[in-house]
Amino acid sequence: MQIVKLPKQNLDKFIKSLSKFGQIYAPIKKDANTSLFSKIEDSSQIDLGYNRTLLPPKKYFLPPIDTMFKFSAEAGYEEMEHDLNEKSILLGVHSCDIHGLRILDLVFSGRYVDNYYFTGRKNTSIIGVSCIPDDMCFCRSMGTDFVENGFDLFLSDIDQSYLVRIATSLGDDMVRASQSLFKEVGKEEIEEHKKKSNEMQKHFKIDLELYNLPEILDLEYESKTWEEIGEKCLSCGSCSMVCPTCYCYDVFDELSLDGKTGERKRRWDSCLFKDYALVAGGTNFRSERSARVKNRYFHKHRGFVAQYGKPSCVGCGRCIQSCPAKINIVEVITKIRSDAYV
Amino acid sequence: MSKPKIGIFGMTGCAGEQIVILNCEDELMDILKVLDIRSFHTAMSKNDEKCNLDIAFVEGALVQPEEEISLKEIRKRSRLLIALGTCAVWGGVAAMKNEVSRQRLKDIVYGSPGRIFKSIPAQPLHSFVKVDFSISGCPIEKEQFLQAVASLVHGDIPVLPKYAVCTECKINENTCLLLEKSELCLGPITVAGCNARCANCGIPCSGCRGPVEEANIASEVEILKEKGFTLGDINNQLRTFAGPAEAIQTHLAKR
Ligand code: SF4
Numbered sequence: 126m127q128i129v130k131l132p133k134q135n136l137d138k139f140i141k142s143l144s145k146f147g148q149i150y151a152p153i154k155k156d157a158n159t160s161l162f163s164k165i166e167d168s169s170q171i172d173l174g175y176n177r178t179l180l181p182p183k184k185y186f187l188p189p190i191d192t193m194f195k196f197s198a199e200a201g202y203e204e205m206e207h208d209l210n211e212k213s214i215l216l217g218v219h220s221c222d223i224h225g226l227r228i229l230d231l232v233f234s235g236r237y238v239d240n241y242y243f244t245g246r247k248n249t250s251i252i253g254v255s256c257i258p259d260d261m262c263f264c265r266s267m268g269t270d271f272v273e274n275g276f277d278l279f280l281s282d283i284d285q286s287y288l289v290r291i292a293t294s295l296g297d298d299m300v301r302a303s304q305s306l307f308k309e310v311g312k313e314e315i316e317e318h319k320k321k322s323n324e325m326q327k328h329f330k331i332d333l334e335l336y337n338l339p340e341i342l343d344l345e346y347e348s349k350t351w352e353e354i355g356e357k358c359l360s361c362g363s364c365s366m367v368c369p370t371c372y373c374y375d376v377f378d379e380l381s382l383d384g385k386t387g388e389r390k391r392r393w394d395s396c397l398f399k400d401y402a403l404v405a406g407g408t409n410f411r412s413e414r415s416a417r418v419k420n421r422y423f424h425k426h427r428g429f430v431a432q433y434g435k436p437s438c439v440g441c442g443r444c445i446q447s448c449p450a451k452i453n454i455v456e457v458i459t460k461i462r463s464d465a466y467v
Numbered sequence: 468m469s470k471p472k473i474g475i476f477g478m479t480g481c482a483g484e485q486i487v488i489l490n491c492e493d494e495l496m497d498i499l500k501v502l503d504i505r506s507f508h509t510a511m512s513k514n515d516e517k518c519n520l521d522i523a524f525v526e527g528a529l530v531q532p533e534e535e536i537s538l539k540e541i542r543k544r545s546r547l548l549i550a551l552g553t554c555a556v557w558g559g560v561a562a563m564k565n566e567v568s569r570q571r572l573k574d575i576v577y578g579s580p581g582r583i584f585k586s587i588p589a590q591p592l593h594s595f596v597k598v599d600f601s602i603s604g605c606p607i608e609k610e611q612f613l614q615a616v617a618s619l620v621h622g623d624i625p626v627l628p629k630y631a632v633c634t635e636c637k638i639n640e641n642t643c644l645l646l647e648k649s650e651l652c653l654g655p656i657t658v659a660g661c662n663a664r665c666a667n668c669g670i671p672c673s674g675c676r677g678p679v680e681e682a683n684i685a686s687e688v689e690i691l692k693e694k695g696f697t698l699g700d701i702n703n704q705l706r707t708f709a710g711p712a713e714a715i716q717t718h719l720a721k722r
């Protein structure tokens with residue numbers, strides 16, 4: 126992979142030149158506490174040094190609420206119109222979130238390809254950016270603290286400039302379109318980059334041990350820990366909403382008043398919701414909150430591993446940050462692990 | 468198919484739900500196309516007091532003995548009875564001080580004129596009659612009302628979200644007032660549907676839509692206590708809109 130240098134004073138010009146390649150979406154600061162991905166009209170809004178966005182970039186490909194098609198008694202089904210030529214650029218995506226998107230790609234490209242998801246996904250290029258972990262990040266444990274694919278360009282911050290990794294021909298086109306802004310990487314920058322990479326590792330405060338975890342979870346299926354967190358959990362759904370790899374959705378119809386036409390929609394769902402596992406006839410096979418909390422962990426760290434060979438958690442720390450009951454995935458797994466060894 | 472015959476009734480409340488219905492200005496003509504409104508005292512001068520109804524929408528809580536009689540009349544006349552608004556569904560603000568005797572409340576609020584009428588502790592409709600469906604909110608959300616009408620006309624019982632306000636709040640990417648600003652927010656235990664109206668404006672949720680099913684009041688109270696709120700503050704907030712709710716009563720009884 127080719128790597129070039131982008132001096133920071135050229136960043137703004139580069140971003141402006143990128144708009145030729147599509148509408149830019151990038152992190153902005155909403156207020157002192159919150160960053161989010163937003164459509165960018167003015168490049169000065171972009172904050173590439175952000176910590177974590179409230180919602181992950183999945184919101185662009187699997188929107189919180191989405192119309193799938195319209196229907197009417199006379200006309201039948203009518204697909205929603207999408208402009209297949211509309212290109213977008215997701216700029217400033219952290220490594221964990223790129224992994225998150227790769228996991229969603231895997232899920233939605235299964236036996237029944239989800240074109241609602243892929244329509245936008247295929248037309249979006251990804252420009253990653255390096256980050257500094259805080260006390261809730263555990264991407265290192267999940268092997269998602271760096272990425273090898275799933276992006277067109279990746280910017281590594283080395284203070285005065287970015288090292289820009291070019292991963293695809295589209296990324297190459299983006300660099301070539303403003304070639305004069307880029308410089309060759311010198312010895313000094315290589316040293317700086319290695320120094321930064323080592324420093325990054327020192328920021329990690331928490332770790333989640335993956336070794337044998339699916340097996341331990343199976344053994345600890347009846348652990349009291351599930352009851353304990355079930356007591357604390359409010360089923361508020363925050364953890365699923367903010368999770369880059371939670372992909373559950375609920376499908377429903379919205380009818381017009383005359384009952385003749387309507388829209389079929391889907392919206393984010395969560396296995397923490399009481400009615401998630403409610404089926405016809407009124408049976409609920411996870412009516413206990415403890416069973417629902419347990420499902421979140423089992424899906425991420427056991428079921429998904431069995432199906433796809435890796436967990437569906439990228440260690441982004443969002444669920445830790447947003448749980449009102451302070452339920453912390455790393456603490457829960459650590460507790461389960463140590464219970465198993467008692 | 469003939470249009471369902473409906474009535475819109477008010478017990479004790481602020482008429483907020485009826486105003487929301489009347490405020491559906493763009494949709495009113497469509498509503499009239501699908502519903503045969505037989506009784507709606509707030510909006511019509513000619514009302515049929517006797518006919519059988521397919522759907523009765525009832526707003527307000529019960530705070531006077533006579534209201535029990537009229538509610539039971541409505542129930543007898545109607546195939547479906549739908550509680551509209553937090554007062555009808557949970558008791559609402561009128562039930563905020565139910566633990567104080569009616570006599571004392573009347574003395575404080577009305578003085579001696581209060582002696583000439585009867586008053587009972589405010590209760591939601593379901594304490595007296597079978598309620599087939601509830602649309603909560605203080606006031607209800609117009610979109611939920613319209614969606615409910617569309618489903619009912621179609622012969623379905625409406626499906627409204629059962630999750631908490633936090634879910635909508637997160638979707639809107641609001642800074643969490645409870646976690647980041649230590650404010651007394653009832654979002655985690657309050658049923659969604661308002662699109663996190665208050666939190667969107669930086670105001671904590673005061674629980675006006677009433678509790679979610681299986682609300683974990685104990686955990687919410689623990690969280691708020693840890694944030695430095697007194698049990699008194701917390702209980703007052705819990706009682707403001709849905710005091711009679713079982714989950715809240717169970718919590719209040721514990722002290
Ligand atoms: S489970 Fe939590 S830490 Fe893991 S990806 Fe989801 S939000 Fe991030």
Ligand code: SF4
Pocket residue numbers: 365370371372373394395396397420421422424425
């Ligand atoms: S089952 Fe639960 S943990 Fe798994 S994707 Fe769905 S909401 Fe997320």
Ligand code: SF4
Pocket residue numbers: 357358359360361362363364365397447448449450451452
């Ligand atoms: S964020 Fe916490 S309290 Fe809310 S559903 Fe998830 S685990 Fe439960």
Ligand code: SF4
Pocket residue numbers: 449632633634636637641642643644645646652653654655663666671672
């Ligand atoms: S501000 Fe309130 S409603 Fe919003 S997420 Fe926080 S606790 Fe929930």
Ligand code: SF4
Pocket residue numbers: 605632657658661662663664665666671672673674675676677
């Ligand atoms: S945020 Fe809470 S108080 Fe505000 S409208 Fe919604 S339920 Fe009512």
